[in-house]
Amino acid sequence: PYRGWEPEKREQFILDLAAATTPHVVGGVVALVKLSDYNAIFPDWLKEHVEHPYCFCFQSLLEMILEDWRVIFRNFHPVYSKSTQLALVLDRNRQYGRMAMEVHGTMSGDRDKEHRFGSITFASRHSALPIQASDLLIYRMVKRIRAVEKTGTFPEVGSWDRALGANEILHVKYHSPKSLQMIADNAERDKPRYQRVKAPPTS
Numbered sequence: 568p569y570r571g572w573e574p575e576k577r578e579q580f581i582l583d584l585a586a587a588t589t590p591h592v593v594g595g596v597v598a599l600v601k602l603s604d605y606n607a608i609f610p611d612w613l614k615e616h617v618e619h620p621y622c623f624c625f626q627s628l629l630e631m632i633l634e635d636w637r638v639i640f641r642n643f644h645p646v647y648s649k650s651t652q653l654a655l656v657l658d659r660n661r662q663y664g665r666m667a668m669e670v671h672g673t674m675s676g677d678r679d680k681e682h683r684f685g686s687i688t689f690a691s692r693h694s695a696l697p698i699q700a701s702d703l704l705i706y707r708m709v710k711r712i713r714a715v716e717k718t719g720t721f722p723e724v725g726s727w728d729r730a731l732g733a734n735e736i737l738h739v740k741y742h743s744p745k746s747l748q749m750i751a752d753n754a755e756r757d758k759p760r761y762q763r764v765k766a767p768p769t770s
Contacts, residue, residue, distance in 0.1 A: 598627035652685025
């Protein structure tokens with residue numbers, strides 16, 4: 568909503584948004600891939616299997632949640648049951664919504680042995696403050712990674728990062744060209760298996 572705003576108004580909106588959301592945030596998880604690297608490194612059959620980079624990143628994100636749960640949510644260790652599962656609320660999007668539900672279903676059925684994932688629903692980013700805050704975290708991380716690629720170092724922490732507590736709560740998986748190549752090589756070796764299953768490879 569802040570595109571086209573004056574810098575001062577945008578800055579204040581971000582700080583107000585952070586103040587409203589951070590008291591309710593226990594962790595942040597971001598999965599990123601550079602589209603040009605993804606298209607250049609993955610063979611056509613693998614891109615067709617994955618269907619879309621969104622699926623690749625969303626599955627990476629869900630895998631991070633399962634693998635690093637006790638680090639991401641160090642103060643939140645429920646007994647996993649139907650009443651205490653993790654409910655996912657995503658930005659409402661007709662194209663990506665279908666993909667997200669497919670990946671969520673595959674992960675819940677094949678990878679989630681402790682049944683941590685519960686429901687998946689969708690809401691408008693215009694009415695859901697947590698979705699706006701997550702968009703901002705992703706924007707900040709993409710910007711910082713681009714700065715690393717250009718300068719070799721992370722930029723200084725800015726007011727948005729401090730307000731959001733990004734340095735303390737954010738867990739990031741960035742698929743570099745090296746990691747994408749490793750995934751592609753592993754997929755080539757296991758090609759018959761990938762042709763039998765729906766889930767995209769992310770490791």
